[in-house]
Each structure stands twice: as structure tokens, then as C-alpha cells.
Amino acid sequence: MVRFRERVVERLAGYEGRLVGLARALHADPETAFGEVRAAERLGGLLEGAGFAVERGVAGLPTALTAVCGSGDLTVGVCAEYDALPGLGHACGHNVICAAGAGAAVGLSAVADELGLRVKLLGTPAEEEGGGKALMLEAGVFDDVTVAMMVHPGRADDVDPRSSTTAVARFEVVFTGRAAHAGLAPHLGVNAGDAAVVAQVAVGQLRQQLPDGYRVAGIVRHGGERTNIVPDRTVLEYEVRTPTAAELSGAKERVLNCFRGAATATGCGVEVRATQPDYLDLRNDEWLMGAYARGLAAAGREVPAPPAGPRRLGASTDMGNVTHALPAIHPHLGLAGADADPHTPRFAELAGGAAADDAVRAGALAMAFAAVELACDPQRRAHYLALRG
Template sequence: MTAAEGDGVGGERPAEVAARRRALERIDAFAGRLTELSRSLHADPEVAFAEHRAAGRLAALLDEAGLTVRRGPYDLPTALTASYGTGPLTIGVCAEYDALPELGHACGHNVICAASAGAAIGLAAVADELGFAVRLLGTPAEEAGGGKVLMLDRGAFDDVTVAMMAHPGPVDDVDPRSSTTSVARFDVTFTGRASHAALAPESGINAGDAAVVAQVAVGQLRQQLPDGYRVAGIVREGGAQSNIIPERTVLSFEVRTPTAEELAALRERVADCFRGAALATGCAVAITATQPDYLDLRNDAWLMARYADGLRAAAGRSPAEPAGPPRRIGASTDMGNVTRALPAIHPHLGLIGSSGTPHTREFAEWTGGAAADDAVLAAARAMAWAGIALAADEERRAHYLDLRAAGVGGAATSADG
């Protein structure tokens, strides 16, 4: 679909129609470079907090487009911000670009990055005439580490009025009631005493046994947990060799609950399993958080509706109307924390025809192909459309500025369609 074909919604505001046309034309002019960015990240995956080349590629494109780029802000070397325009209204667009260990871009963060870059470039083209600022926030370490939470705590979102991003999945999902789970992640270290496993096993304190007892205890706990609660973990260190009683084992675990309010209680119940295993085997135990807690998403309904308008009118897509009970996926995201702090959206962006689901090798293949290219441009156009709708609507603009001044996030605005 060309930019000129995207004029079918909100025609009652001529300035908005003209701004949309210019923004979409600007995105179209950068279309090849946006899909090239997505594909280059896909071919060169970097994991959390190591996304140096990805951040560099994104920064170079945004600099070329005329945005003011700042590399490594907020004491995060692979973070960045890119800004254009002035005014009290600041429209934020979040870009992710970290990949998964071994699986590469099986979650499609390369698509997120390029789509957000496109949206920022399109919005920057009309920021002066509509009187707003656009801010792209390059947020590292979504898969593990909580880059958005760290940036939120360090002030990166303080002057951002609303925030947007779109996450790849099998289908478009624009239901503002859709949400994610909350998650806490931590390492558990058991410390015992080494000894020869054949000559003097009685002199050892077996940290490997503690790991086994802990996993059995967690397995027994699972059958007593409510629906929607999840506990998962791996053994990262399990001993050196078979003739040495292991003096140290390290487990990495996570717990998930439907809402943030339920997370602390489940974390404590699981921690008791590790404490009990230490007591049973005579080991010492240390439980250490490995990232900030991720909170469940709370999408803003009005922004989501405008994004859906853009998908239909500017990208030629047909996302389903919200129907039936709200959908809560089992995955988690640090964008949930952003939605608790300010009005924001995190729709799911369909890779049309894709097989597999995120975090599979099958999905990783799709995030580097033609369906991903189409998704990049569709989401860029839809996010630009939503931002322009906000900037052009004086009443709505004032409403969101008031919400932001009051520190209100998606929790209070989710019903405001």
C-alpha cells in the first residue's frame, strides 16, 4: 500500500490527513533500509547487554534520518536514544534488538528494532508541523536483564508522554485487554564441601544432592499451584567430575504469575524449596535476583485502537476485533513495567503465514524472511499513524499530558477507548 492510500480514517482533520501522508511517504522512502536493518540484525544476533553492533546499526540509520542520537546513555553501553522535535508532548517508541542464546532472533527483536526505527523516522517528518517531540529508546536486554526497567528507573521515560512498540507473533493482536505474565528470575547457589567420591564420601557435603532435592521439591510444589502459575529452571553448574563430591552447584530459576501482585508469594514458596534442600543436605544456599521483576502488561485502549486503525488503513491488514475473554499469554516482557508507569501499548504483530511460535527455531527462520519485511513496514506505519492521531487531537493530547503529569499508566487508562 502506498502512502497516498492511507487516508481513509480521521479525514475530519485535514492537518492530520496531510501529516499522515508525509509520514508514510517518509517511511516508504526508508523502506529498503529498514528491512535491511532487520535482516542484518537477524544475520548477526547478539545476546542481552552485548548488542553493540545492533545498536550501532540502529544509531547509524537514525542519524542518517536526521534524529539526534545518543549512544550508551543511563550507564548502559548498548542503550541509545534518538530524538527529534520539541514540545510538551513526547511520543516514545521502544526498540529491542537482543537475541536469544543459541536460537538467535527467535523472538523477532530484529523486526521490533526496524519497525520502531521506521515509526520514529515517520513521526520525525511531521513533528515540527504538529508540535511534538519523538523519542526512540533503544532498550537492551529484554530477554534477560530488564533493560527497560533499568532505563525507567534511571529517568529515560521521565519526559515521555506515551510509548509504543509492536512484538512479532503468528497473528496480529490489537486487543488492549491482552496481557502477559509477571516474572521473577534468580540464581540459586548451593555450597558444600568437596571430597573424593570413592575414598572418603562421608567427608563431603554434596551440593549436587541439594540441587536434586530442590528440583524434586519444586516438582511436588507445582501440582499445588493455581492455573497460570509457572516455575521453570535449569542447572547451570553441577560439579566437575564424577569422582569428586560437588562442592558447588548453581541453578537458574524463574517464577511467573498472572499479575505482579501475586509474584512475591510464589517466589517465597519456591525459595522455601531451596532452603529445605540446603537444610536436608547440610549445604549453604544463596538466592540472588538476576534481573528486575517484569510486570504484567496493561495496554492503553485508545492508543491501541489508533494503532489498529493504522494497520487497516496504512498497511492493508485486517486485525480481528477484540472479542471473547481477555487473552493472557504465558510470556513476559519488561514493557509491562513501562505500561505501569505511563500510557503505552505492546500489540502483537503477525508474521503472516508463519509456522512455529516465538522461542523456536521455526519462528527464527520466519523472522528473517519476507513476512518479517512486511511486518516491519506494517508496524512502522501503524505506530506512526497512532502517534499522529494523538498529536493532531488537541483534546486527546491534553488528556494524555494530564495523565502523565499525574503519573498514571495503562492500569488507569485501559478502559478509555
């Protein structure tokens, strides 16, 4: 196994500048969900140059891609995210995810054929909103993948397989009423703005009755046109989070009743539309996470000991859907010296700095080393191949 690791390191050394350049280019040119045109092209171009067969527009998604190299019965899928946040840019570090994923794939290409390993990088758009991985799963893009992995930047390395995320449902609510002059004849109107207010109050009252770990959040995207017009249309966006996917539908139904009740109270019509597939809770594969942790140590990182007690993070990811379908991991990759959490302006700054450059290399090596360990372990290899049928 050592000689395979050495060849991975040697291959990555020749690509390190290009990988860091990819992360920095994405950081300087952020694109949001399903609009990651230049990011996808940069990623695809780098992998084509490394000898991968690249297919663009997979699953009917213009900014999704796959890149394949090597042959064998064991297919390791590496997920690369590259969407940014509106107004915050790469405040979730997806530029690092993308470059580290590309690095893992390129490193493995040096040993893939000898190990009977097929490497499949999956360029997955719209993680922040839209569920690119869920859509790709539904389209069968993961059907030939034996195991999958990715890394996500954060304050510190986290290789605890118990770490999880919440399930989330996101939806749009539209209230429709009847417009009228707010000063001359308000009694002739049906106020969709009132429906939005009643719904928000109802949701606020519901929150105190929800179990620990449940979350409900929302915004009013459109509240009316002018103060002198009774609003005939309002649009809200809401999300419901629960610790597990099994709890999600029941919690969502309770929240939806708040909107239905608001429509009844105000005489408005109401329509609800899901804005993305539901995200499922994350289920990390224990052995794969252990292999990743060993790979991270071999890459020169001090691997933290898992803390005592259960672990569940408040965020959500469509990688959770992947972990429900096949063995997969989603460890956190620390940005050295990070003093902020993702989804903040400060983290966006960190994701474009020297610590992010170091994380790209460490994450790429750790994932590649984990795949090498799996390929070299006949028993474990047979186990995962049997799981995937």
C-alpha cells in the same frame, strides 16, 4: 490528519530499503543481552542519518540509546528491542521490532514539528534476559515520555487491549558444600549436588499446589566437576511467573523455601541472587491500542476482531514495567503465513524472510499513524499530558 499520514508514508518510502536492510542485518548477526554492540550501532547510525540527536550508553548501559527529533509538549516514545536468543538467534523477532520502531520514528520526523510532537526512540537492550527497559525506567530515561509504544512479531496481528503477559522473577541459586573423594571418603563431603536434586523435587511437588496460571521453570547451570568428586558447589537458575505483579512475591517466597529446605536437609549453604529486575504484567492502554488498530488498518492490514473472554499470554516482557509507569501499548504484529511461535528455530527463519519485511513497514506505519492521531486530538492529547503531570 490525512495530510500528515501522507507525509509519513512519503518519508517512509524513502527509507524502506534501509529499514528492511536493518532488520536483515540484525537477523544475520544476532547478539544476546547486553552484548548488542553492532545492533545498537546500526540503529544509531540510521537515526543519525535521518537527523535525530542520538545519545549512546544511556542509563549506564553500553548498548542502550535514545534518538530524539522534533519539539513540543507531547513526547511519543517508541521502544526498539534488538537482543537475540542464545543458540536460536532472532527467534523472537526483535530484529523486526527494531526496524519497525526505527521506521515509526523516521516517519514521524516528517511531521513532528508541525504537530508539536517530540519523537523519542528508545533503544532498549536485554529484553530476553536482563530487563533493559526496567533499568532505563529506574534511571529516568522514560521520565519525559508522554506515551510509549512498540510492536512484537507473532503468528497474527493482535490489537486486543486486554492482551497481557505474566509477571516474572528470575534468580540464581548457589548451593555450597564440601568436596571429598566420592569413592574413598564420601562421608567427609557435603554434597551440593544432592541439594540441587532435593530442591528440584521440592519445586516439583510444590507445582501441584500452585494456582492456575502460575509457572515455575529452572535449569542446573553447574552440577559438579567429576563423578569421583563430591560436588562442593552447584548453580541453578530459576524463574517464577504469576498472572499479575501483585502475586509474584508470595509465589517466589514459596519457591525459595524449597531451596532453603534443600540446604537444611543436606547441610549445604545457599545463596540467592536476582539476575534481573522483576518483569511486571502488561497493561495496554485502551485508547492507544485503538489508535494503533486504526493505523494498522490504514496501513493495509485486516485488523482482527478481539476474541471473547479474558486474555493473558504465558510470556513475559519488561515492556510490562513501562505500562505500569505510563500509558503504553505492546501489540502483536503478524508475520503473514507464520506456522510457528516465537522462541523456535522455525520462527527465527520467518523473522528473516519476506513476511518480516512486510511487517516492518506495517508496524512502522501503524505506530506512526497512532501518534499522528493522538497529536491531532486535542482532548486526548490533554488527557495524556495531564496524566504525566
